[in-house]
Amino acid sequence: MSRYRMYQVAELTGVAPATLRAWENRYGVVATARTRQNHRLYSEADVATLTRMAELVGQGMSASRAAKQVSLPAASAAIAEPSSPPTSFDLVWAAQTFDPVFLDRVLDGAFAAGELEDVLDGWLMPALADLGKAWGEGRVDVAGEHFVSGAVNRRLSGYFEAARPKGGGPVVVVGLPPRAYHQLAVLAFAVCLRRCGVDVRYLGADVPVEGWVRTVEVLSPAAAVVAVPTAMDVKPAGEVVRELEPMVRVIVGGGAAAAVAERHPVTQLPMSLAGAARDLATQLTAAALVAP
Incomplete structure (x- = not known):
């Protein structure tokens, strides 16, 4: 498959490079690949899409409307084609x-x-x-x-x-601290962890500190995983960790987890959801085997 640099696409479509960048950044008309030097690489399909958009804009259509017209068929075709x-x-x-x-x-x-x-x-x-x-x-x-x-x-x-466990696996509590709402990544991690045989009790978003403490008191889990998606979640996550540290093994994960791990003696998960789930499941299973 041929790949084109931006200057080549500009020549083929008659659209200035600055406009090509604006169409991609503002409207997402194409999703270009990148070289290691972060230069855009356009496919033949990208060139065809941009050529059609240039034609529509040239006929007087607004760029936003033209972007919608050229993007939906392309996206639908990509889904209909198994190889794309x-x-x-x-x-x-x-x-x-x-x-x-x-x-x-x-x-x-x-x-x-x-x-x-x-x-x-x-x-x-x-x-x-x-x-x-x-x-x-x-x-x-x-x-x-x-x-x-x-x-x-x-x-x-x-x-x-x-992925409901059959029973017998280690129990792990997973959730977010107070005022933290970005839960899709931590839910995806919980799915991966459950598929590894761990009995995950998923608490969801915005769990108060006292809710975490009560859950750990009731379940006596092997570990508690506190998600820290953003910098705004660091302080409330720290509050949860501080209360749980004397009670259970605490693990943190997410984009801002390093800031919590720097201040507390907790384990930080790697960013790969599947890799983190596999590593944690292996550690917990090994610990259960050697427990008295």
Whole structure:
């Protein structure tokens, strides 16, 4: 498959490089690959999409409307073609259009593309990051982000229920601290951990400190995993960790977990959901075997 640099695409489409960058960044018309030096690489399909958009804009159509017209057929075709799995932009498009049929097709195609753990690490997490970036740039509003997140949450919850343990595995409590609401990554981790045979008790988002303490008192789990997705979650996560440290082994994970691990004697999980789940399940199983 041919790949084109930006200057070549500019020559082929008659669109200035600055405009090509704007169309990609603002409207997500194409999702370009990158070289190691972070230069854009365009596929033949990208060139065709940009050529068509240039034609529509040249005919007087607004760039935003042209972007919607050229992107949806391309995204739908990608999902219909088994050899072309959904891209991370598909979630952004679903958030912009509120199209439940399209969103279901995106998720169906993505989760059917490989092993669940590979899909979660290789597609879902990067796709959610792109969705968050689109929200931060104003290309997606809160309602659109919630529309997509709700659908993803339902999918992950289904996988979590399907992985219900048969019994006998170590019990681990998983959740978020008070005022922390970004739960899709930690729910995905809980799915992976449960599929490793661990008896996960998932608490969800915004769990008060006293809720964590009461849960540990009741269950006496092998470990408690506290998610720290963002910098705003560091302080409340620290409050949870401080109360749990004397009671149970505490583990932290997420994008801001390092800030908590620096201040407390806790274990920090690696960023790979599947890798972190496998490592923790192995450690807990080994500890159970040597326990008196």
